[in-house]
Amino acid sequence: MSTETSDNKPLRGRICLVAGATRGAGRAIAVQLGTAGATVYVTGRTTREKVSEVGRTTETIEETAELVTAAGGEGIAVPTDHLEPDQVAALVDRIDRERGRLDVLVNDIWGGEHLVVAGFDKKIWEVDLADGLRMLELGVKSHLITSAAATPLLVRNPGGLLVEVTDGTQEYNGTRYRENVYYDLAKNAPIRMAFGLARELEPAGCTAVALTPGWLRSEQMLDHFGVTEENWRDAAEKLPDFAVAESPVYVGRAVAALAADPDRARWNGRSLSSGQLAKEYGFTDADGSRPDAWGFIIAKETDENVSVDDYR
Known part of the structure; x- marks a missing residue:
């Protein structure tokens, strides 16, 4: 891996915004950027005083900021509802006022897992309309609001990176239907956003990509299976394919690697995965492995006997 500095903090001096950093991929991305020395503004709706509609009290943006600082960067928590343009504008103004630049923007805003569960594998007329539209607000509208507000600061200096985090690659999502029509739209839209934003950012010397983790062992996923990060393999006894799952650290390291690569523009407009x-x-992932969940998922469609071990 090539980096722009010779020490072990290749992102020292970089200013990053991870929108949607309360838990899961967003939290890990923020921490890994901090590990590389960056200053990271972390946003979300769940704080130590207020809980979002996700309903989890165990993760907060303040805790994420503390983890960033403990990792070697500087974490700054800013409570933000990314569906509120005024709040997002105030966030960007604060970054500009305090730092005068933005080098990395990560759009990881979501928080709609409970809506997916309620509408899983249902026809459009079977999904509650309010739930479906809320998925689009959380997964699409919030990303657009944030990009519209933050890109003027991002393009002020060449070399900026915008990462649209989603679920699935262009290769996979482009030919397969995802859960229900609302979720399918919500997770395909960031891929297309990255494609379009790449064209708009390129003249300023900036790069936009879409990035997906594989089967993510988020806090919510671990709770769903009744396991922890320490004994997560126990879940694979009931669902063998879970053995290809990855920790959030993996996608966090993917973003940090992209941000530290002086030749990152070669990925402009591309749909990428953590395994790729x-x-x-x-x-590697936190356990030293190198899982390729999407490779495994695609391979299994034509070979039921494919081994997880070949993709880990």
Whole structure:
């Protein structure tokens, strides 16, 4: 992996915004950017005083900021509802006022898992309309509001990176139907957003990509299976395919590697996965493995006997 500085903090001096950093991929991305030395503004709706509609009290943006600082960066928590343009504008104004620049923008805003569960594998007329539209607000509208507000600061200096985090690659989502029509739209839209934003950012010397983790062992997923990060493999006894799952650290390292790559523009407009970038940059998951969940999922469609071990 090539980096722009020679020490072990290749992102020292970089200013990053991880929108949607309360838990899961967003939290891990923020922490890994901090590990590389960056200053990271972390946003979300769940704080130590207020809980979002997700309903989890165990993760907060303040805790994420503290983890960023403990990792070697500087974490700054800013409570923000990314569906409120005024709040997002105030966030960007604060970054500009305090730092005068923005080098990395990560759009990881979501928080709609409970809506997916309620509408899983249902026809459009079977899904509650309010739930479906809420998925689009959380997964699409919030990203557009944030990009519209933050890109003027991002393009002020060449070399900026915008990462649209989603679920699924262009290769996979482009030919397969995802859960229900609302979720399908919500997770395909960021891929297309990255494609379009790449064209708009390129003249300023900036890069936009879509990035997906594989089967993510988020806090919510671990709770769903009744396991922890320490004994997560126990869940694979009931669902063998879970053995290809990855920790959030993996996608966090993917973003940090992209941000530290002086030749990141070669990815402009592309749809990427954590497993794909691990092969390119040489990083591993927290346990030293290198899972390729999407490769496994696609391979299993034509070979039921494919081994997880070949994709880990």
